[in-house]
Amino acid sequence: MDFSQIVPALPDLWEGMKLTLELLVMAVVGGIALGTVLALLRLSSNPLLSGFAKGYVNIFRSVPLLLVIIWFYLAVPMLLNWITGDFVPVGAFASCLVAFMMFEAAYYCEIVRAGIQSISRGQVNAAYALGMTYGQAMRLVILPQAFRKMMPLLLQQSIILFQDTSLVYAVGLMDFLSSARSRGDILGLPHEFLLFAGAVYFMVSFFASQMVKRLQKRLAV
Amino acid sequence: MSEMISIQNVSKWYGEFQVLTDCTTSVAKGEVVVVCGPSGSGKSTLIKCVNALEPFQKGEIIVNGTSVGNPKTNLPKLRSQVGMVFQHFELFPHLTITENLAIAQIKVLGRGRDEAEAKGLALLERVGLKAHAHKHPGQLSGGQQQRVAIARALAMDPICMLFDEPTSALDPEMINEVLDVMTELAQEGMTMMCVTHEMGFARRVADRVIFMDRGHIVEDCHKDAFFGSPRSERAQQFLSKILQH
Ligand SMILES: Nc1ncnc2c1ncn2[C@@H]1O[C@H](COP(=O)(O)OP(=O)(O)OP(=O)(O)O)[C@@H](O)[C@H]1O
Ligand SMILES: [Mg+2]
Numbered sequence: 001m002d003f004s005q006i007v008p009a010l011p012d013l014w015e016g017m018k019l020t021l022e023l024l025v026m027a028v029v030g031g032i033a034l035g036t037v038l039a040l041l042r043l044s045s046n047p048l049l050s051g052f053a054k055g056y057v058n059i060f061r062s063v064p065l066l067l068v069i070i071w072f073y074l075a076v077p078m079l080l081n082w083i084t085g086d087f088v089p090v091g092a093f094a095s096c097l098v099a100f101m102m103f104e105a106a107y108y109c110e111i112v113r114a115g116i117q118s119i120s121r122g123q124v125n126a127a128y129a130l131g132m133t134y135g136q137a138m139r140l141v142i143l144p145q146a147f148r149k150m151m152p153l154l155l156q157q158s159i160i161l162f163q164d165t166s167l168v169y170a171v172g173l174m175d176f177l178s179s180a181r182s183r184g185d186i187l188g189l190p191h192e193f194l195l196f197a198g199a200v201y202f203m204v205s206f207f208a209s210q211m212v213k214r215l216q217k218r219l220a221v
Numbered sequence: 222m223s224e225m226i227s228i229q230n231v232s233k234w235y236g237e238f239q240v241l242t243d244c245t246t247s248v249a250k251g252e253v254v255v256v257c258g259p260s261g262s263g264k265s266t267l268i269k270c271v272n273a274l275e276p277f278q279k280g281e282i283i284v285n286g287t288s289v290g291n292p293k294t295n296l297p298k299l300r301s302q303v304g305m306v307f308q309h310f311e312l313f314p315h316l317t318i319t320e321n322l323a324i325a326q327i328k329v330l331g332r333g334r335d336e337a338e339a340k341g342l343a344l345l346e347r348v349g350l351k352a353h354a355h356k357h358p359g360q361l362s363g364g365q366q367q368r369v370a371i372a373r374a375l376a377m378d379p380i381c382m383l384f385d386e387p388t389s390a391l392d393p394e395m396i397n398e399v400l401d402v403m404t405e406l407a408q409e410g411m412t413m414m415c416v417t418h419e420m421g422f423a424r425r426v427a428d429r430v431i432f433m434d435r436g437h438i439v440e441d442c443h444k445d446a447f448f449g450s451p452r453s454e455r456a457q458q459f460l461s462k463i464l465q466h
Contacts (some may be wrong), residue, residue, distance in 0.1 A: 125274050126311035130325035130377065131301025140324060144315050 003192050009183045016179030017200075023093070025173070027100035027165075028158045034101055035108025040138065042113050053109065054184075066167050071203050072099035073171040076129035092171040104161055111153045115146030152216040159208050163201060176200070223411045224262040224283075225250045225381050226271055233266060240266045241277065242436045247278065248381070253413045255423040255444075258433035259459060264416040267433070268383050272303045285380055301329050304374030304382040308390050312358035318345065318369055319354045322376050330377065337376070344372035347435035348402050362404025371402055381412035388419055420463055424448060432456045 006013075042053035060068070076095040080088045116171075119142050127137035166177040173184070177197050184193025226248040233241040240263045248254045256264050269275040271282055273289050273296050282289040287299055314320050315426065322341030326332045332340075345351045347370040350361075358366055367387055374382060374417040388396040400422050407413055407426045417423065423430055423444060432440035434455045440447060451457050 001309040117318060122307055122309055122311045123313070125269070126305075126307060126313070128297075129272060129300055129303070129305035129307075130373070131297045132325060133297050136328055141313055143314075148315060185227060 001192055002189060003196070004097035005187050005189055006192065006196050009187070009193075012183060013179055013197075015174065016174055016176040019093070019174060020176040023097060023100065023165050023168070023173075024158070024162050026097055026105060027161060030097070030101035031104035031161075032108050032112075032154060034105035036112050036143070038105055038109035039112035039116060042109060043116060057106045058111050059086065060103050065103055066170055067111075067165055068103045069096055069099045070170055072096070072102075092168070092173045096168045096171060096173060100161065100165070104157070107157055111157060112146065113151050115153075116142055118149055119145050148219065151219065152212050155212045155215070156209070159205050159212070162208070163205060166201075182204055223250050224248070225252070225285055226414060227283040228267070228271070229281045229283075229371060231267070231270060231282060233263075233270065233275070233277040233279075240436050241270070243255075244280070244433075244438050246431055246438055246441050248412060250412055251410045252428045253407045253411075253415070253426055254429045254431060255427040256414065256416045256431045256433060257418055257420075257423070257459070257463075258439075261435075262433040263436045264433050265385050268385050268414060269414050271383055272300045272305060274305075297323050297329070301377055302380050304371075304379035306367070306370050306374055306382065306384045306387045308386040310363070310370045310390075312370055312373070314358050314368055316357070317354070318350070318356055318358065318361075321358065321369065322373050325373075326376055333350075341372070341376055344375050345369070346412070346418050348372050349398075362395060363391045364398045367391065367399045368402055369399070371399070371406075375406075381414070382406065383409075384413065384415040384417065386416050386418070388417065418463060420448075420460075432459065434459075 038053045038056060041049045042057070044050050044053075056193060073095045076098055077088065077090045080090060123141055123145070125136060127141040132140065165175055168175050169178045169181075172178075180193045180197035181190070182191040187193075224247050228244055228246050229246045230243055232239065244263075244267060246254075247264075256268065258264055266275055270277045271284065271289065273294075277290065280290075284299060284303060287294055289299065311317075313324070316324060319338055322344065323334065323337035326337035326340065327334055342351060342354060345354055348371060350365055350368055350372075353361060353365065353369075358369070361369065371387075383412055387403070388399050391399065396419070400419060403413070403415070404426050405424070415422075415427075427444045429442065430440065430444050431438055432447070432451065432453070432455070434453075439453045440451055441457050447456070448460070451460060
């Protein structure tokens with residue numbers, strides 16, 4: 001084992017990590033936004049809307065993420081071509097981002113839905129009684145409380161996503177894991193680099209989980 | 222006297238179960254009406270129908286000339302004119318007291334933040350809680366929270382107020398501080414419909430008493446008539462039970 005070659009490779013690995021984090025942050029923000037919309041649809045009294053959201057969640061929870069990534073890589077450019085009539089080149093990054101957002105939205109949807117349902121009917125009634133519309137009641141009263149309660153779960157789900165971003169190797173994106181692997185292969189030190197990458201994933205996920213646990217304790221008070 | 226709330230032949234079902242049966246009554250401008258009756262008799266349901274927090278299937282409710290059941294009615298606008306106070310206060314726990322008082326004024330009535338906060342503060346002072354403006358609801362006692370909730374409703378300049386058992390979640394020593402605020406409000410001429418079991422309050426402040434049982438309005442009369450000689454046996458039993466306490 002020779003770990004000495006890792007230090008000179010760190011700038012390259014950092015480039016990979018930057019891509020991983022960029023993808024993660026955008027997918028989390030987009031996924032939670034889309035997941036919230038889905039949760040509102042799911043809770044709608046309109047059977048068409050709630051049925052759509054239910055179907056969406058069931059489909060994305062029943063297929064492997066890897067398949068969604070590959071499928072979007074192939075489908076998104078075709079879809080855009082079909083909509084705009086032009087050939088629009090879509091990078092692997094954009095298609096991966098869309099895939100993660102849409103896939104994770106299914107999971108965030110269920111978390112947000114549980115969060116909204118945990119807010120008492122009395123709070124909803126109080127908001128309505130003050131003359132708020134449905135949108136105002138959600139935005140000003142229900143969602144802020146629901147997100148507070150659900151923050152630990154949303155973060156936990158995002159830590160899982162952090163690990164899952166490594167699946168982008170399938171469409172050739174140079175994320176942290178891919179860049180560690182390729183460096184290792186070039187230098188003939190694949191084991192060392194993979195071990196190092198594993199240690200980094202572990203440390204980041206472990207410490208993030210610990211922080212979530214502490215947050216959970218603080219919110220519970 | 223002109224009518225503020227008119228309830229005409231209202232019936233309501235939860236699935237097969239009939240909660241309200243042919244309820245008819247009214248509240249005149251400036252009048253204070255107390256609604257009482259055993260648990261599960263439909264008091265909360267009736268009062269929630271008045272500002273359309275609950276839909277009803279039959280009959281009509283008219284608030285200040287506007288039909289509540291009409292699908293064309295702008296319900297948020299109607300509700301913004303009808304203050305409501307709940308058993309469990311329902312202050313917004315993620316906002317400070319000041320924000321609780323200001324938020325609907327700003328978002329619903331379109332008032333400026335300064336104006337809304339000044340109005341909220343003035344009302345807080347009125348209910349004796351100005352010093353707590355910066356706190357969150359969880360830091361206040363039940364009685365204090367309920368007084369804030371009343372101030373929050375008043376901040377909207379309501380044309381009438383609905384109360385759903387405002388004191389029944391409170392410790393006994395806090396009940397009076399809330400009843401005092403309500404009494405003062407009644408004396409200023411506010412139109413009030415109060416679900417409450419505080420018969421002392423009803424005796425002192427109410428004009429009329431409505432007694433409900435199993436979804437029916439069984440008695441609807443002047444308070445003296447109600448406390449003097451309730452006609453129905455159910456009301457007599459109810460009164461003797463509640464006055465024993
Ligand atoms: N959402 C609901 N679905 C089905 N039944 C309901 C629902 N809400 C209330 N009920 C029933 O309707 C009846 C009247 O309820 P309501 O809350 O109006 O009674 P209440 O007179 O306010 O009683 P309490 O003094 O306990 O507050 C009760 O039997 C209750 O179980
Ligand atoms: Mg009730």
